[in-house]
Amino acid sequence: MPILSAQHLNFIYGKGTPYEKHAVHDISFSVEPGEIVGIIGHTGSGKSTLMQLLNGLLKPMNGTVTVDGQDIWQNPKTIRKYRFQVGLVFQYPEYQLFDETVEKDIAFGPKNMGLTEEEIGERVLRAAELVDLPPHLLPKSPFDLSGGEKRRAAIAGVIAMEPKVLILDEPTAGLDPKGRQTILEMIKAYNQKTGAAVLFVSHNMEDVAALAHRVLVLSGGKEVLFDTPDKVFAQSETLQNLSLDVPVATRIMLGLKQKGFAVKDGIYTLEAAADEIARLKKEGGANA
Amino acid sequence: MLNDITFGQYYPANSLMHRLDPRVKILLTVGLIVLCFVARIAPSLLLVALLTGILLLCTRVPVKMYLKTLKPIIPVILITSVINAVYVSSGTPLFQVWRITVTTGGVLTAVYMSVRICLLIMSSSMLTYTTTPTDLTDAIERLLTPLKWIRLDVHSLAMMMTIALRFIPTLIEETEKIMSAQKARGADVESGGLLSRIRALIPILIPLLISSFRRASELADAMECRCYHGGDDRTRMKQLHLRFWDVALLILAAVCLGAIILSNHYLSGVLYSLLFGGVL
Incomplete structure (x- = not known):
């Protein structure tokens, strides 16, 4: 059974005003437990709205969101429960830090869940370790941390709730290459250690290629593609028409194909590309 | 809301x-x-x-x-x-x-x-x-021009108003974003007694205050980079x-x-x- 599922979601901003905008248009998809889904689409494609629909921060005009088979809006009074089950990390989450110490800030979510002090303490430590935040930073003020550390502390604040589904909106935006790498590894680690499903929005196709099991492509609030990365990245023309890109490896393979080399389809990581080129060289050598 | x-x-x-x-x-x-x-x-x-x-x-x-x-x-x-x-x-x-x-x-x-x-x-x-807010402050500035005679810095006043008006939607957007982020962590602003509601505002107000100061200093830098120095000798793009x-x-x-x-x-x-x- 899918852990998270959306059926015919629709959302309109400012309904009935001149600023009306149909941000999410009939979107349906489902995510299995333990799956990593990459969401791509250019600015204004409805990604951020979709994420807020998935954890009940916004209520869809029509359509349903189910978590573990349960309709989250069945009883609006219990909506908070689902916010703990579907953890949402906003873009630039470091701007939401507020408490005196990093530790207290990470504890904010678990505290709201009504857990015991002991359990909260354990979760804070576990979350800090998962995001690679050294223990000596915990008693510091969150505003004294570096940019990358702030980001990780903020993500830890959501991870500490130990959601079954973790959603991240452009988690690597504005970070240096090393900071980016740390965040990506952290996403993978959370997914593997807890078996939680992860959805993440990214503009970086390499990130999507490296992590995602499936890719959801959005454009103008509509669902364009939802498939495995090899199938999605095989449609480079469709993606380019949506001002999106394909990973470097796919681009190399497309170039080779145009030059007449018999490369395989569905290659989107650099490792696979290297293997494929090695294979070609070997075969080419044998033929020559 | x-x-x-x-x-x-x-x-x-x-x-x-x-x-x-x-x-x-x-x-x-x-x-x-x-x-x-x-x-x-x-x-x-x-x-x-x-x-x-x-x-x-x-x-x-x-x-x-x-x-x-x-x-x-x-x-x-x-x-x-x-x-x-x-x-x-x-x-x-x-x-x-x-x-x-x-x-x-x-x-x-x-x-x-x-x-x-x-x-x-x-x-x-x-x-x-x-x-539009910009037209409004522009007009206020011109209507108040006579007050220059009593040494009132009409231009600065109008500029402050323009900036304040300009940032109202930005701040509202920012507030909504921070509220959503804290709600995603289970913050509950909509129920409870007066005291618990006030306490629930802290996680929203502190980040908002910090980002406002950050914005203000960034804006001041950006204005100085474009050689802004107040109202003297400034010409207008839009004449009324x-x-x-x-x-x-x-x-x-x-x-x-x-x-x-x-x-x-x-x-x-x-x-x-x-x-x-x-x-x-």
């Missing part, structure tokens, strides 16, 4: 009012507000209401939008009405509750005051619905010119002001005796 704040929001449309010189619109609005309070008797107040109504229709903004601005001030209207009705004791007594006597004069004052407040709100929203309708409406407003002062003076006696001849 915060999207419900309609007062002071520009409503794009193509109408005579939208195209008017913003200075004229400010003068008209001030004029209407003055008229509301100058009109002391029913016919002059009706005239003001009629004038406001005509101007409102000229804006091509749905009437619904104006009614919406009245909603938040209903309590104000109710309270002033009750106070007026209770404390004004002219005219004949109508009925008595406990030791409080309500008189015709009291009821009339209450009605007048309510009409005035409604007109005041509607005419000021007419200004903000039809004028008075056109036919601007002048026509200003004259019309002046005529109305005169007419209402006159009608206050001459009609009051006639009308009062006609309407309340028996009771007065």
Whole structure:
């Protein structure tokens, strides 16, 4: 059974005003437990709205969101429960830090869940370790941390709730290459250690290629593609028409194909590309 | 929740009012507000209401939008009405509750005051619905230019207003974002007692305050990088010119002001005796 599922979601901003905008248009998809889904689409494609629909921060005009088979809006009074089950990390989450110490800030979510002090303490430590935040930073003020550390502390604040589904909106935006790498590894680690499903929005196709099991492509609030990365990245023309890109490896393979080399389809990581080129060289050598 | 704040929001449309010189619109609005309070008797107040109504229709903004601005001030209207009705004791007594006597004069004052407040709100929203904030501050700056003679830095004042207005939507957006982020961590701002609600605001206000300071310092840097140094010798990209309708409406407003002062003076006696001849 899918852990998270959306059926015919629709959302309109400012309904009935001149600023009306149909941000999410009939979107349906489902995510299995333990799956990593990459969401791509250019600015204004409805990604951020979709994420807020998935954890009940916004209520869809029509359509349903189910978590573990349960309709989250069945009883609006219990909506908070689902916010703990579907953890949402906003873009630039470091701007939401507020408490005196990093530790207290990470504890904010678990505290709201009504857990015991002991359990909260354990979760804070576990979350800090998962995001690679050294223990000596915990008693510091969150505003004294570096940019990358702030980001990780903020993500830890959501991870500490130990959601079954973790959603991240452009988690690597504005970070240096090393900071980016740390965040990506952290996403993978959370997914593997807890078996939680992860959805993440990214503009970086390499990130999507490296992590995602499936890719959801959005454009103008509509669902364009939802498939495995090899199938999605095989449609480079469709993606380019949506001002999106394909990973470097796919681009190399497309170039080779145009030059007449018999490369395989569905290659989107650099490792696979290297293997494929090695294979070609070997075969080419044998033929020559 | 915060999207419900309609007062002071520009409503794009193509109408005579939208195209008017913003200075004229400010003068008209001030004029209407003055008229509301100058009109002391029913016919002059009706005239003001009629004038406001005509101007409102000229804006091509749905009437619904104006009614919406009245909603938040209903309590104000109710309270002033009750106070007026209770404390004004002219005219004949109508009925008595406990030791409080309500008189015709009291009821009339209450009605007048309510009409005035409604007109005041509607005419000021007419200004903000039809004028963009930048046009508005630009016009204010020019209308206040004479105050330079008393060494008031009109330009800085206008710039501060422009920036403040410019950042209201940004701050609202930021507040919503932070609220959503904290709600995603289970923050509960909508239930609980007063004290717990106030405490629930801390996770929202602190990040908001910090980001406001950050924005302010970034903006100051960006302005300095573009050599901003205040109002001296600054030229304008958009020059304002008075056109036919601007002048026509200003004259019309002046005529109305005169007419209402006159009608206050001459009609009051006639009308009062006609309407309340028996009771007065």
